[in-house]
Structure formats: structure tokens, C-alpha cells
Amino acid sequence: MAGGDTKNSSSNAKSRKKKEVKKETGLGLSSKKDENFGEWYSEVVVSGELIEYYDISGCYILRPWTMSIWEIMQAFFDAEIKKMKIKNCYFPLFVSPSVLQKEKDHIEGFAPEVAWVTKSGQTDLEVPIAIRPTSETVMYPYYSKWIRGHRDLPLKLNQWCNVVRWEFSNPTPFIRSREFLWQEGHTAFATKEEADKEVLEILELYRCIYEEYLAIPVIKGKKSEHEKFAGGLYTTSVEAFVPQTGRGIQGATSHCLGQNFAKMFEINFENEKGEKAMVWQNSWAYSTRTIGVMVMVHGDDKGLVLPPKVAAVQxxxxxxxxxxxxxxxxxxxxxxxxxxxxxxxxxxxxxxxxxxxxxxxxxxxxxxxxxxxxxxxxxxxxxxxxxxxxxxxxxxxxxxxxxxxxxxxxxxxxxxxxxxDVAKQKRDACIQIVKTWDEFMEALSHKKMILAPWCDEEEVEKDVKARTKGEMGAAKSLCSPFEQPALDEGTLCFASSKPAKKWTYWGRSY
Incomplete structure (x- = not known):
């Protein structure tokens, strides 16, 4: 039989040799996925040669094994958006404070994570310069310059780049890092209908990346008002789930920004009737977080398990x-x-x-x-x-x-x-439907992804967060799925006992 050890060695010698080899090479993981997930994850991403820790906390070296996975997903996504006539570009990494502060709601959402350049050599800069946490405020002053009439629309740009968000809460390779790679698409349309259509087309591409490339089941849905992108009209997302930790994870987002940014940055155009109008905008992104989700979902006690579609070596x-x-x-x-x-x-x-x-x-x-x-x-x-x-x-x-x-x-x-199939089976086994607060708390204590009827009120969601705050972190809404189960007449919200308006997924999240 192929693949065995040399036949003339005794079993004792074999086990001694195995122990020696393991000791010498450091092969094998010392932590088990079900026993200490955090330690296991940190160990597997290094031992599996995806990353190396860097000497600045929250920053990681992405090794070739990671980059090849990223490039395979990039090749798929880039080809698909080009079919949609979206063009690649590149904008600078730096943002002036005056532009950054222009859109107040938006920047408030990112303010704690914005990194600033304050010196050049030993000289203090007269005006500090921000490093982009995302590029709306970098790009949109130029959209207002380039868009004049209806013939300039739609304007559909994407860039593959890095962004910096100075995380202080538990940096985790791929999942929460201070610098990460992503693509960010920024599009402008004459009508809301065109914007709405694109939001869902992009979201479907994100579903493909997760389900068809990374073999991870996701739920497509809409974020609550409280959880939506700061400054946007509405946010759609694909949501994954990690059974071992009982945490949801936002996989990728596709936002309709409405006309808020157009108003702030004066992105106006003359329509076909010769009237002045404001554009409708979208932004959408997925990042190297995708790779961390893949590791968490498929990895085991022997190490990484790569889906064939994204493996550098199949x-x-x-x-x-x-x-x-x-x-x-x-x-x-x-x-x-x-x-x-x-x-x-x-x-x-x-x-x-x-x-x-x-x-x-x-x-x-x-x-x-x-x-x-x-x-x-x-x-x-x-x-x-x-x-x-x-x-x-x-x-x-x-x-x-x-x-x-x-x-x-x-x-x-x-x-x-x-x-x-295995990932979906494990994920589905963690989904629990509840209708009351007691059932919700019970399900939360068992690390479930919870589907509950909700009144869709922001204050109620804030209250759920406050009431569930603890060592494990608070529960929040993950998304309201597009595929809504039937909501029987008279169904009440699990948290407020007001009339329920929709079914929503809840849980702890990364």
C-alpha cells in the first residue's frame, strides 16, 4: 500500500521518530479548534503560512499563500465588474482634514479609527493629513468636477487598494487589522432605480465569492438603520457565521448612498430636460477579511482546509x-x-x-x-x-x-x-427561530444565530445591545434577510412586544 512508513521499522521506533520529527520541525498545532478557538486561529494562520506577525500591532505580512487566494478572487471579481462597464482607477492614500470633515455623519462613523500623519521628518506639519479609512471623501470632490451633464453618467469606478483603520479593540489577522487590502467601488447614476439595481448586482457577486469560491454559506440581507454605513441611504450585506464562536461576521457590503454625498460635494448634472439634478450614488467593498472567514469556517485541528477553487496548489x-x-x-x-x-x-x-x-x-x-x-x-x-x-x-x-x-x-x-455542504449544515444547525425575549436570551447563551420578529425601531435595537452587554460582547442585528419567512398577523417583536414588521437575524458578531 502506498503512503506507509518503512516496513522494517518497529512501531515503537516509528512513534519515537514521529515525536522527534514533530519536536524538531514544530509541525502540528498545539491548540484545538473546539477547545481554544482564538489560540487555534492565531496559530493556524501563521503555521499555515498565510501571514507573519509584524512589529507594529494590528499589522500583518501577507505571505504568498494568502496573496494567491486574494488574486484568484480578484481575477473573478475584476472580470465581472468589467462586464458591468466599471473601470479601475487609483486615488491617493492621503486625505485633507477639510475634505474629510465635510460629510459629518460619515466621518463620525470612522473618526476613532482615522490615522493621521502629523510630521515630516522632525518638522510638524502645518496641517495634519489623514490616511484613508475609506475613499468617499477622497473621490467625490472630483466626481463633482467630472460630472456636468447626463452624458457623463453613469460614472462607475473601482479601485484595488489598501486602507488604514486604527483598530484598538482586539486586532485579529484578516478579521480586524489596522491595514487591509480591499476593492472599493464608487458609482454615480442619474436615477435611484439604476443605483438600486447595481447594489443587488454587486451583492450577488459577493455571494458568489463566498459560496462558489470560498465554499461558505452566506445570508443576503439589509442592515438596520443603526448598523448601516454612516452617511448612506441603506446598506445590504452578505452575512456569514462561525459556529465555534457563535458569532456572525459581515462578509461584504453594498451600499446605496442616496444623494447625501452628492449634496455635500455638489455632484450635480443637467438632465435631459435641461434641469439641474443631483446624482444617486453607491459604494461597495469586500476585503482580505474573506480569507479569515474561510480559515475560521473550514480549518480543523490539522490546519488549513482550502477550497480547491482558491487554493494556490490544488x-x-x-x-x-x-x-x-x-x-x-x-x-x-x-x-x-x-x-x-x-x-x-x-x-x-x-x-x-x-x-x-x-x-x-x-x-x-x-x-x-x-x-x-x-x-x-x-x-x-x-x-x-x-x-x-x-x-x-x-x-x-x-x-x-x-x-x-x-x-x-x-x-x-x-x-x-x-x-x-458541511459548512451549511453546521451553520443551519446554529440558526434558531425565537419569538420572545426569554427564548432570545436562551439561544444567545448557546451561541446561536437568532432569527426573530422585530418592530424595526432603532431605539429597540439599542436597547437589545444594552441589555445583552457582557464579557462576550453585546448582541446586535446582523441583517434582515431578503428571503423573509411569512410573518403571521399579530406577531409581536421579541424585544419590545410592539407589532413586528419583519424577521431579522441577531447575534454576537466580529
Missing amino acids: VIVIPVPYKDADTDGIIKACEATVETLIKSGFRAEVDFRENYSPGWKYSNWELKGVPLRIEIGPKDLANQQVRCVRRDNSSKIDIPMDKLVVQVEEILANIQQNLF
Whole structure:
């Protein structure tokens, strides 16, 4: 059987050797996902070579394993928005205070997180300069310059960039960092109908990124007035959930800004009737937070588990040369296997490192989350086959070399679907429908994602936050799903006992 240890060594020697290898290399995680989630997460993102900690708190080095995932999602999203005639641009990182302060509601939402440049060398700047926490106030003074008449609309721009938000509450790699990568789209239209349509088209692309690329189930919905984007008209989002921590996580947002920013920045145009009108605007973004959600949802006690669609390496080929085996033949078979896979469009590599045992290599690539491992040993060579081992469920299957491409394609598609199905099953098991405050508190204590009837009043939401504040953090509304269950007549709000207007998801969140 391919993939075993050298047969002539005793089991005691094997276990001693395994312990030594582990001790020497630091392979394997010391924390378990279900026992200490925070420690496990911090360990897995470093050991899985996604990030390295930097010497400034809340800032992280994104290693190639991360960047390749980001680039795959970027390639998908960039191609899709180009079909929508959205063009890429780049605006400066710095913002003048006068422009930043122009939109009061908006900047109040970001004020505590804005980082400022106050010196040049040893000289104090006469006027401090802000570093963008988001780019509405950077871009919109120029929209007012470029938009004059209805023929200048729609104006649809996107930029791939970094932003800085000086987080002080628990910086966490990918989830809450002081600098992160994202795309931000900023569009202007002549009518609200056009803006409304685009909000949902972009939200659907975000659903695709999560569900079809990262294999994470999300709920599409609308944020409450209290939780919407500061200064915007309304916010839509895709919401994910992490069962281990019982916390929701905002996956990405698509905002209709209405005409608030147009008013502040005087983005006016002459319409077809020759009348002066204000534009309707949207902004929308997703960030490297997506990668953190993927780690939290799919990772296990062996390390990362990467969905095949985003994995930098989808298939790792490992030679397993036993003593007195035809090593040259095995190496050639490995080379041929990788070549065949690469020619067929798979991201495949071979691990020929001689200073590590096959067993160590298995653990190493499992830690890094590679979806499929192919082992080739003497028996496989003799039988013209390869052994495939799945990362998601550890199942093994021998496949003939002449059916390699077809079967690997099937296996990877199956892994991608299985990761989504398992994640959805776990997420759905955490959703609880409640109708009363007592039921709500009970569900919250069991780390549930709670669906409850709500009167849709901001004061009631603030009250829910205040009443649930504790060591674990307060509960808040996550979103009101677009797919609303039937609301029976006479249904009361779980928190205020006023007539309910809609069903809304609630819970603790990141």
C-alpha cells in the first residue's frame, strides 16, 4: 500500500521518530479548534503560512499563500465588474482634514479609527493629513468636477487598494487589522432605480465569492438603520457565521448612498430636460477579511482546509520510495503526473525535498490546506495508478494513471461542494427561530444565530445591545434577510412586544 512508513521499522521506533520529527520541525498545532478557538486561529494562520506577525500591532505580512487566494478572487471579481462597464482607477492614500470633515455623519462613523500623519521628518506639519479609512471623501470632490451633464453618467469606478483603520479593540489577522487590502467601488447614476439595481448586482457577486469560491454559506440581507454605513441611504450585506464562536461576521457590503454625498460635494448634472439634478450614488467593498472567514469556517485541528477553487496548489504529488524501490521510476512517474495535471489546467506541484520523510510532507501539506494529495510508491508504479488522499475528509482512493485528469477533476469538484455542504449544515444547525425575549436570551447563551420578529425601531435595537452587554460582547442585528419567512398577523417583536414588521437575524458578531 502506498503512503506507509518503512516496513522494517518497529512501531515503537516509528512513534519515537514521529515525536522527534514533530519536536524538531514544530509541525502540528498545539491548540484545538473546539477547545481554544482564538489560540487555534492565531496559530493556524501563521503555521499555515498565510501571514507573519509584524512589529507594529494590528499589522500583518501577507505571505504568498494568502496573496494567491486574494488574486484568484480578484481575477473573478475584476472580470465581472468589467462586464458591468466599471473601470479601475487609483486615488491617493492621503486625505485633507477639510475634505474629510465635510460629510459629518460619515466621518463620525470612522473618526476613532482615522490615522493621521502629523510630521515630516522632525518638522510638524502645518496641517495634519489623514490616511484613508475609506475613499468617499477622497473621490467625490472630483466626481463633482467630472460630472456636468447626463452624458457623463453613469460614472462607475473601482479601485484595488489598501486602507488604514486604527483598530484598538482586539486586532485579529484578516478579521480586524489596522491595514487591509480591499476593492472599493464608487458609482454615480442619474436615477435611484439604476443605483438600486447595481447594489443587488454587486451583492450577488459577493455571494458568489463566498459560496462558489470560498465554499461558505452566506445570508443576503439589509442592515438596520443603526448598523448601516454612516452617511448612506441603506446598506445590504452578505452575512456569514462561525459556529465555534457563535458569532456572525459581515462578509461584504453594498451600499446605496442616496444623494447625501452628492449634496455635500455638489455632484450635480443637467438632465435631459435641461434641469439641474443631483446624482444617486453607491459604494461597495469586500476585503482580505474573506480569507479569515474561510480559515475560521473550514480549518480543523490539522490546519488549513482550502477550497480547491482558491487554493494556490490544488494537488500536491509526493513520492513514496521504499527501500530497494525503483526510485528513478517513482520520480519520473511523479514528474509525469504533475506535468499532465498542469497541462490540464490544475495548479499542481511535486514535493521532491529529500531531507523530509513522506509522513512529514503529508502533515506539512495538510497544515497548509492543499485539497488533494497524490502519493506514488512502488505498488502504484507497478499497478499504473496513483493514490489520492482528500484533505477535507481524509478519504483515500486509487485511480488509474490513464484516468488521472478526469478523476482528479471530479474529486476536486466534490471537495468544493462537500466543504460548502458541511459548512451549511453546521451553520443551519446554529440558526434558531425565537419569538420572545426569554427564548432570545436562551439561544444567545448557546451561541446561536437568532432569527426573530422585530418592530424595526432603532431605539429597540439599542436597547437589545444594552441589555445583552457582557464579557462576550453585546448582541446586535446582523441583517434582515431578503428571503423573509411569512410573518403571521399579530406577531409581536421579541424585544419590545410592539407589532413586528419583519424577521431579522441577531447575534454576537466580529
